[in-house]
Each structure stands twice: as C-alpha cells, then as structure tokens.
Amino acid sequence: MIKDYALHFPPVLITEEQQTLHKAVHDFVNREIIPIRERLEDEGDLQQKVRKLLVDIGLQRLSMPKEYGGEGIRGTLLNALICEELSRGDVGIAVSLMCTGWAWKPAISGNIKAVLDRFMPDFCGDKVQIGCFAMTEPGGPHGGGGCDIENAVYRGTKLRTTARFEGDECVVNGSKLWATNSGIADLYCIACTVDPKLGEDGIVLAYVPKKWPGLTVGPDEKKCGLKTDHNCPVYFDDLRIPGEWSIGPGGKAAELFWAQLPGVSSGAMATGIMQGIMETVLEYTGQRIVADKPIREHGGPAETLADLAMETELARTWYLTTAYMCDHPEIYGPKKGFLAARMNMARITSEKAVRCAEKAIQLMGSYGYVREYHVEKYWRDSLMITLWKGGTRLSRHNVCRAYYDLEI
Amino acid sequence: MKYNMCRPVNKYLDTFISDEDMAMIETIAKFVEKEVFPKRLDLEGGWHRDEKLAEGTLDDLYAKLVALGYQKLGVPKDYGGMGISTALRLALNEELARGDSGLSVHAGKAHAVLGPFVATGNVKKAREYADKLLSNDCYTAALMISEPQGSVNIEDPAQKGRTIRTKAERRGNEYVLNGHKIWGGPAGPAEIFQREKLKGHLGYSLVATTDPSAGDEGIAVFHVPADSPGLSFSNYIKTMGMCFTDRNCEMWLENVRIPEELRTGGVEIMRSRMTTGRLGCAARCVGVAQAGFEIALDFMKDREIDGKPVRERSLFAAQLGEIASEIEACRAHYLYVASMLDNPKKYGPRWSEAMIARASAARLMAGRMVLSTLKKVMEFMGAYGYSFEYQIEKYYRDIIILQQGFGGPQRDALDAIRSYYTFDWR
Ligand SMILES: Cc1cc2nc3c(=O)[nH]c(=O)nc-3n(C[C@H](O)[C@H](O)[C@H](O)COP(=O)(O)OP(=O)(O)OC[C@H]3O[C@@H](n4cnc5c(N)ncnc54)[C@H](O)[C@@H]3O)c2cc1C
Numbered sequence: 001m002i003k004d005y006a007l008h009f010p011p012v013l014i015t016e017e018q019q020t021l022h023k024a025v026h027d028f029v030n031r032e033i034i035p036i037r038e039r040l041e042d043e044g045d046l047q048q049k050v051r052k053l054l055v056d057i058g059l060q061r062l063s064m065p066k067e068y069g070g071e072g073i074r075g076t077l078l079n080a081l082i083c084e085e086l087s088r089g090d091v092g093i094a095v096s097l098m099c100t101g102w103a104w105k106p107a108i109s110g111n112i113k114a115v116l117d118r119f120m121p122d123f124c125g126d127k128v129q130i131g132c133f134a135m136t137e138p139g140g141p142h143g144g145g146g147c148d149i150e151n152a153v154y155r156g157t158k159l160r161t162t163a164r165f166e167g168d169e170c171v172v173n174g175s176k177l178w179a180t181n182s183g184i185a186d187l188y189c190i191a192c193t194v195d196p197k198l199g200e201d202g203i204v205l206a207y208v209p210k211k212w213p214g215l216t217v218g219p220d221e222k223k224c225g226l227k228t229d230h231n232c233p234v235y236f237d238d239l240r241i242p243g244e245w246s247i248g249p250g251g252k253a254a255e256l257f258w259a260q261l262p263g264v265s266s267g268a269m270a271t272g273i274m275q276g277i278m279e280t281v282l283e284y285t286g287q288r289i290v291a292d293k294p295i296r297e298h299g300g301p302a303e304t305l306a307d308l309a310m311e312t313e314l315a316r317t318w319y320l321t322t323a324y325m326c327d328h329p330e331i332y333g334p335k336k337g338f339l340a341a342r343m344n345m346a347r348i349t350s351e352k353a354v355r356c357a358e359k360a361i362q363l364m365g366s367y368g369y370v371r372e373y374h375v376e377k378y379w380r381d382s383l384m385i386t387l388w389k390g391g392t393r394l395s396r397h398n399v400c401r402a403y404y405d406l407e408i
Numbered sequence: 409m410k411y412n413m414c415r416p417v418n419k420y421l422d423t424f425i426s427d428e429d430m431a432m433i434e435t436i437a438k439f440v441e442k443e444v445f446p447k448r449l450d451l452e453g454g455w456h457r458d459e460k461l462a463e464g465t466l467d468d469l470y471a472k473l474v475a476l477g478y479q480k481l482g483v484p485k486d487y488g489g490m491g492i493s494t495a496l497r498l499a500l501n502e503e504l505a506r507g508d509s510g511l512s513v514h515a516g517k518a519h520a521v522l523g524p525f526v527a528t529g530n531v532k533k534a535r536e537y538a539d540k541l542l543s544n545d546c547y548t549a550a551l552m553i554s555e556p557q558g559s560v561n562i563e564d565p566a567q568k569g570r571t572i573r574t575k576a577e578r579r580g581n582e583y584v585l586n587g588h589k590i591w592g593g594p595a596g597p598a599e600i601f602q603r604e605k606l607k608g609h610l611g612y613s614l615v616a617t618t619d620p621s622a623g624d625e626g627i628a629v630f631h632v633p634a635d636s637p638g639l640s641f642s643n644y645i646k647t648m649g650m651c652f653t654d655r656n657c658e659m660w661l662e663n664v665r666i667p668e669e670l671r672t673g674g675v676e677i678m679r680s681r682m683t684t685g686r687l688g689c690a691a692r693c694v695g696v697a698q699a700g701f702e703i704a705l706d707f708m709k710d711r712e713i714d715g716k717p718v719r720e721r722s723l724f725a726a727q728l729g730e731i732a733s734e735i736e737a738c739r740a741h742y743l744y745v746a747s748m749l750d751n752p753k754k755y756g757p758r759w760s761e762a763m764i765a766r767a768s769a770a771r772l773m774a775g776r777m778v779l780s781t782l783k784k785v786m787e788f789m790g791a792y793g794y795s796f797e798y799q800i801e802k803y804y805r806d807i808i809i810l811q812q813g814f815g816g817p818q819r820d821a822l823d824a825i826r827s828y829y830t831f832d833w834r
C-alpha cells in the first residue's frame with residue numbers, strides 16, 4: 001500500500017479552480033492513459049483515440065481565445081500542471097498537445113487576425129486538430145543545427161529556411177527537421193528568415209495549413225523513445241501563402257520567436273515522468289520479495305526510493321514556483337533576466353528524470369528492463385526532454401547569462 | 409550585492425516573503441556583508457584557533473544582531489514579539505549562513521527553550537522567557553536530544569524513543585532526571601555563559617523518557633535550567649568545524665530535580681524539532697552554497713584560460729549554470745515546504761509524518777547540493793580553494809554538521825520515504 005496523501009499532496013500556489021482542473025486531468029490519466037500506456041507507443045489509432053478524448057474533456061480548446069470558441073484560460077501554471085499529469089501517463093501525448101499550443105502562441109500573442117479567423121474555429125471544435133512549431137533545421141557546414149538556431153548568441157543568423165515577399169504573398173523555401181507533430185499537423189508555424197544576415201530583424205513566422213501546395217513531408221524518424229510524438233522532415237518548395245498569414249520581418253516577430261524557447265513545461269513533463277516512475281517502482285518494490293521481505297523494506301532500496309521522491313518533489317516545486325512567477329509579470333517583470341534563468345533551470349531538472357529512471361530500473365532488477373514494467377519507457381522518453389530546445393547544455397549557459405555576460 | 413541575481417528580491421519568491429519581510433532580509437544581508445564577511449575567519453579564532461578571539465567575535469556579532477532586533481523576531485505576536493513566518497525565519501537563516509553557518513545556528517539557539525512552552529500552552533513560563541528574548545540582553549540556549557550510544561536511533565520515528573536512556577522519574581510534583589547526553593550545544597557550566605556581551609544561558613530543552621518500553625508515550629521533553637544542581641560537563645569536544653560557534657560536550661544528569669511545570673510536552677515537541685531543525689539546516693546549506701558560488705564567480709572572472717576569463721569558457725559556464733540551478737531549486741523547495749508548515753490545517757502539523765518527510769527531503773538535497781557545490785568551487789579555485797584565506801575550506805568544514813545533525817542523510821532519506829509507505833526495520 002502506498003500512503004495516499006504522499007502521492008496526492010495538494011500543490012502549493014494553485015487556486016481552487018486550478019485544483020479542480022488538475023484533479024480532473026489526474027483522474028483522466030489514471031482512467032484512460034495508464035491502463036493502455038504500454039500499447040500506446042506502437043498503436044497509432046490508440047494515440048488518436050486519446051487525442052480525441054483530450055478534445056472531449058476540453059483540453060484542446062482550453063487556452064484558445066474565447067471569441068473563437070475557446071475557454072481563454074491561459075496561464076503557465078495551469079498549463080504546466082496539465083503537462084505534469086499527462087506526462088505521468090505518456091509524455092509524448094503531453095508534448096503533442098503542448099506543441100499545438102506552442103504553434104498557436106505567436107498568432108495569439110501577436111493577435112494575427114487572418115490566421116486566427118481562418119484556422120482557430122477548427123481548433124476550438126470537436127475534432128482533433130494538431131499544430132506544429134517548426135524551428136529546428138538539419139544544419140550543415142554553416143552549423144545551424146537545433147542548438148545554433150536556439151542559441152541566443154546567434155540572434156537568428158543561423159536560420160536557412162527563407163521567406164520571400166512577392167506582392168501580397170509570402171514564399172517559403174527550405175526544410176525543417178524534428179518538429180513535434182510534423183507529418184500529422186493540421187497547421188504549421190514555421191520559423192524562417194528573409195535574410196540570415198539580418199539576424200533578428202529578418203525573422204519571419206509563417207503559418208501554413210497541411211497539404212498546402214509546396215509542402216511535403218518525409219518518413220517518420222525512428223526514435224528510441226517519445227514515440228507518441230511524431231517527427232519527420234518537412235520540405236518547403238516555393239510554398240506560397242497569403243502574406244497576412246505571416247509575422248515579420250521586424251515588428252514583434254523576433255520577440256515572439258524567442259518567447260517560444262524557455263521551458264517551464266519541460267520541467268513539468270520531467271516531473272510527471274518522475275512521478276510516474278515513483279508510483280510504478282513503489283508498487284513493484286512493495287510486492288517483490290527479496291531476502292524475506294519486500295524490496296522497499298530493506299534500508300538500501302528505501303534510500304534509493306527516497307532519492308526518487310526527493311527529486312520528484314524538488315522538480316515539482318521548481319516548475320510550480322517558476323510557472324507562478326511567469327503568471328505574475330506585474331511582480332516578476334518580463335521574462336528576461338532572472339525569470340529567463342529560472343525557466344532554463346526548469347529545463348535542467350529534466351536530467352533528474354533520466355537519473356531517476358535509471359535508479360528505478362536498478363531497483364527492479366531485470367524486470368525494470370522489460371517493456372511490460374513501464375519504467376524503461378519512462379527512461380527512453382525522459383532522455384528527449386534533456387535534448388530539445390537547445391538542450392540542457394545551452395540552458396546552463398543561459399543561466400549564467402543572468403549572472404554575468406557570457407559570449408561563447 | 410555584486411550580482412543582481414543574488415539580491416534578496418531576486419532570491420526569495422515574494423509569494424512566500426512579503427515586502428515587509430523582504431526589508432528584514434535586506435537588513436540582514438547587508439549586515440552579513442558589512443559585519444560578518446570581514447570576521448569570518450575570526451569566528452574560529454583565526455588560523456591558530458585563538459579561543460578569546462573566537463568567543464569575542466561571536467559575542468560581538470550576536471550582540472549586533474540582537475541590537476537589530478533579531479532575538480525578537482521569533483517571539484510570537486501574542487507575547488509581544490514579531491511572530492515571523494517560517495519562510496522568513498529560514499530566509500534569515502540562509503542569509504546569516506552566507507556569512508557563517510555557525511553564527512546562523514548560534515543566532516537561533518536562544519529560541520530553543522521558548523517554543524515548547526508556547527506550544528504546550530504554558531503561558532506563565534512562555535511569558536517569562538519571551539520577556540528575556542524581547543529585552544536587549546543577549547542569550548543562548550540548547551537542545552539536548554543526542555546520547556552517546558547513538559542519536560539517530562533516538563531520532564528514528566520507527567524506534568519510538570525506545571533507545572532513549574535518559575530517564576525521568578516522577579516524584580510528587582517533580583521529575584527526577586538521570587542520564588548522559590552529548591553534543592547538544594552550547595553547553596557547559598552556567599557561569600561561563602555570563603560574559604561581557606552575553607547575559608546568560610537560558611537552559612536546555614532536553615529529551616528524556618519516563619518509560620522506554622512505553623515507546624512514543626514515554627518520550628518527555630523538559631526545560632532544564634542551565635544552573636540546575638546535578639548537571640556536570642566534560643571538556644569541549646574538538647570538532648572539524650563550528651569549533652567555537654557551537655561548543656559541544658558531554659553532559660551528565662545526576663538526580664536533577666525539575667518541577668512539573670517545566671515538563672514541556674512529549675513526542676510531538678521532539679518530532680517538531682526534526683521538521684524545523686532539518687528545514688533550518690536546509691536553508692543554511694543553501695546560504696553556504698550561495699556564498700561559495702559567489703566566491704567562484706569572482707575568482708573565475710579574474711583568472712583566464714588562453715586570454716579569456718575562465719567563467720566565459722563553455723566547460724566552466726555549464727558547471728556554474730548547474731550550480732546556480734541547484735542552489736535556486738533547493739531554496740525554492742525549502743520556502744515551499746515552509747509555506748506548508750505555516751498552513752497546518754491543509755498539510756498537517758509539524759510533527760506529522762508528512763511534514764517530517766517534506767523537511768527531511770529538503771535537507772537531504774540541500775546537504776548534498778552544498779557539498780558538491782563547495783567541492784566544485786574548490787576545483788575551480790585550485791590551490792586557493794584549499795587555503796584558509798579563501799574561506800571555502802572553512803565553509804566546507806562547518807557545513808558538514810548541518811547535513812549530519814538531527815539524524816543525517818540516511819535518516820533524512822528514510823524519513824522522507826516513510827510518508828509513502830511504512831518502513832520500520834522489521
Ligand atoms: C522528439 C522531438 C521533438 C522535437 N520537437 C521540436 C519542435 O516541436 N519544434 C522544433 O523546432 N524542434 C523540435 N525538436 C528539435 C530539437 O529542439 C533539436 O533537436 C534540439 O534543439 C537540438 O538540436 P540538434 O539535434 O540539431 O543538435 P545540435 O545543434 O547539433 O547540437 C548537438 C549538441 O552540441 C552541443 N552544443 C551545441 N551548441 C553548443 C554551444 N554553443 N556550446 C557548447 N555546446 C554546444 C550540445 O551538447 C548539443 O546537445 C524536437 C526533437 C525531437 C527529437
């Protein structure tokens with residue numbers, strides 16, 4: 001038996017309203033995702049079924065603007081709580097949902113009417129609609145891989161996907177790699193540039209619906225984990241969209257681009273993974289007998305379990321407090337300086353998830369290595385959180401920038 | 409404050425710390441930079457461990473804190489004090505520890521005896537001690553849990569106090585105490601605590617048992633005045649850190665007679681100590697790590713690798729970034745747990761298994777974090793980190809006991825996990 005209060009400690013800093021929603025998502029995950037989590041990564045139609053259930057419980061439209069039929073409930077903290085809960089069940093599902101919101105963020109924050117009017121009503125409807133924010137590129141001799149693009153030092157000069165304006169059209173050429181939901185998305189937001197030399201002044205964010213002429217996709221990448229999140233190359237070949245579906249160059253484009261980067265939700269996802277690991281391993285070690293008593297009643301394993309509990313609680317505190325700060329700009333100021341540093345720190349906690357998974361696998365012996373026992377999947381999935389958005393190494397550099405000038 | 413990120417307003421989340429509280433933190437932070445930083449090494453009597461210098465420095469700094477109102481802060485409002493929140497108390501512990509963790513521990517000692525009187529509703533006695541703390545005189549006091557045969561067993565909730573050997577026997581309206589304590593500090597003959605800048609020792613909050621076989625029911629906490637007949641002490645034990653800021657010795661109790669009104673509760677009071685004590689240690693660990701981190705930032709700015717400051721090299725920046733993250737995370741966590749402590753209706757009383765668990769986890773990670781931070785800083789500073797003058801090695805020596813006291817990391821871990829399932833060694 002696992003003591004109930006330990007697993008369901010009411011988080012500090014959340015309002016009653018948030019608590020209610022949090023509880024609903026928590027129960028949803030226990031009911032709909034946990035029982036099928038093992039099959040989810042291989043079965044596309046099961047994934048689609050879960051996505052539809054997310055629409056049914058209102059999560060797809062939750063943060064969308066009210067005037068288009070959304071709930072208009074935006075907030076970093078609530079978003080992060082949802083991320084934690086979904087990730088406890090399956091982090092890929094959480095990533096996929098979050099990236100839909102991610103793709104929409106620039107259009108919502110920048111109030112890009114043409115994009116909102118045309119596409120938003122569908123996203124607020126009853127059907128599954130998926131968004132994709134495509135920033136990462138393959139890179140090459142000029143560098144320009146994911147980290148370079150996300151490296152603030154390069155100020156957008158490493159982008160190679162171009163936007164050209166002809167009359168009232170925007171013409172996009174180039175290719176993207178790795179973006180979550182690529183291939184299955186209904187709407188893409190593509191980070192491009194009118195001229196890399198212009199740096200931030202050249203950045204353009206272009207919205208493109210699926211199957212648009214000039215848009216093609218390659219085969220899915222074969223990844224070691226996070227399989228419920230789909231990634232494939234996306235190519236743009238003289239792709240023409242109405243100019244009003246794009247943001248920039250100039251204006252708020254660069255600001256909106258950088259605003260996409262820091263990741264409280266990555267911290268929340270890592271926490272969800274750790275919580276999932278905790279629950280799984282507590283149960284297993286409570287049942288498996290070694291040297292005449294359950295594993296977890298031996299002092300050594302108990303200490304390891306305490307480590308997992310400690311890291312989980314710490315990671316939760318971290319994303320909650322940081323998200324809370326993001327939600328109170330009147331106190332904590334714009335997401336620059338120390339707030340940006342904190343968000344980067346949230347990224348770093350994701351490394352703890354990897355370590356927790358490893359420890360849990362050790363505690364479970366060979367069973368930990370086996371699919372049916374779930375923990376190895378958490379391990380495979382958790383690795384990815386440390387890699388995306390520039391990876392935890394760049395996060396560390398960004399943390400330093402809050403303390404001193406750092407040009408590497 | 410050299411680094412904007414290190415200013416109190418950027419360190420303490422203002423949901424947990426009000427504006428008014430922030431002003432208090434600023435005051436103490438300034439005090440630390442102005443008064444404590446120059447005296448850090450004197451607090452252990454310098455390289456030659458000069459006892460007079462150490463004692464004089466400690467008394468002087470504490471007197472200055474008292475003049476700033478430090479002693480009044482923890483006195484509950486009902487008794488005319490400031491009744492500060494747990495979060496503020498911890499933040500102040502952290503700030504003082506940034507100067508010297510021993511001073512930070514010492515500055516909290518005087519309160520060891522007041523809390524139990526307040527908690528058990530002994531208004532008369534609480535008022536008596538509150539009035540002392542509210543005066544401008546400087547006091548100290550101590551907590552006596554540890555015993556020579558093994559303290560962690562005493563602190564282990566699974567063992568329910570069965571290993572306590574200090575006995576309290578009831579006779580009429582008195583208790584007679586017999587036993588052998590160790591480590592609780594500062595301890596010693598009452599008169600040595602009457603010094604130019606120290607008015608006296610307020611006594612010991614001491615854990616005993618009325619009946620070891622009764623388990624938790626037998627645990628009893630007593631207020632033992634420092635000049636009680638029947639107390640005797642050993643010489644001071646030579647420790648690797650906090651050499652003078654926390655003076656430790658053995659204490660024998662031989663038929664020490666304590667009036668019934670000085671019995672201050674039982675197991676709940678003792679377990680509350682685990683929660684607040686460990687959380688206090690967590691805060692101090694964060695303060696020390698912060699100090700080490702700032703020293704490293706300064707040092708690595710001025711030293712270069714192939715023409716560029718060390719801290720601007722990616723290898724080092726990544727490690728500094730990680731240290732900063734861990735410090736911030738441990739800080740956020742102790743504040744978070746503190747806010748739970750101040751809301752017992754929602755989260756349970758401080759002696760509850762759940763709150764002991766939260767505090768233990770907070771200390772466990774802060775303890776590891778500070779040691780790994782200081783070790784890294786030593787690496788970054790090479791031989792300088794190893795030298796007395798550069799402070800790091802003293803921070804390192806001092807901080808070890810903040811990880812080990814109140815049970816140590818293994819106990820922290822087990823207490824943390826006890827909130828998930830029953831762990832009892834059986
Ligand atoms: C499942 C998944 C989902 C994803 N989702 C999205 C998405 O939705 N949208 C999107 O745009 N992208 C997405 N990505 C891409 C992801 O953000 C990038 O892969 C990531 O930023 C790393 O880029 P890269 O792989 O090109 O690594 P590279 O840029 O080649 O970097 C490799 C390594 O080099 C090191 N390094 C890099 N720069 C520096 C430096 N300046 N100093 C020192 N070391 C350095 C780091 O250790 C880094 O990890 C996703 C990827 C995956 C696998």
Ligand SMILES: Cc1cc2nc3c(=O)[nH]c(=O)nc-3n(C[C@H](O)[C@H](O)[C@H](O)COP(=O)(O)OP(=O)(O)OC[C@H]3O[C@@H](n4cnc5c(N)ncnc54)[C@H](O)[C@@H]3O)c2cc1C
Nearest residue numbers: 551552553554558559560564591592593813814815816818
């Ligand atoms: C500078 C200093 C100041 C101190 N201040 C005080 C004070 O003010 N008041 C006070 O009462 N004490 C004080 N102490 C004592 C301190 O709290 C104890 O030393 C500490 O709790 C460890 O107890 P111990 O040394 O008896 O070790 P033991 O009980 O012998 O334990 C040693 C190690 O064995 C393991 N262990 C033993 N039993 C258990 C168990 N049941 N569960 C898990 N692990 C176990 C742990 O690894 C533990 O660290 C102080 C000590 C020092 C050095």
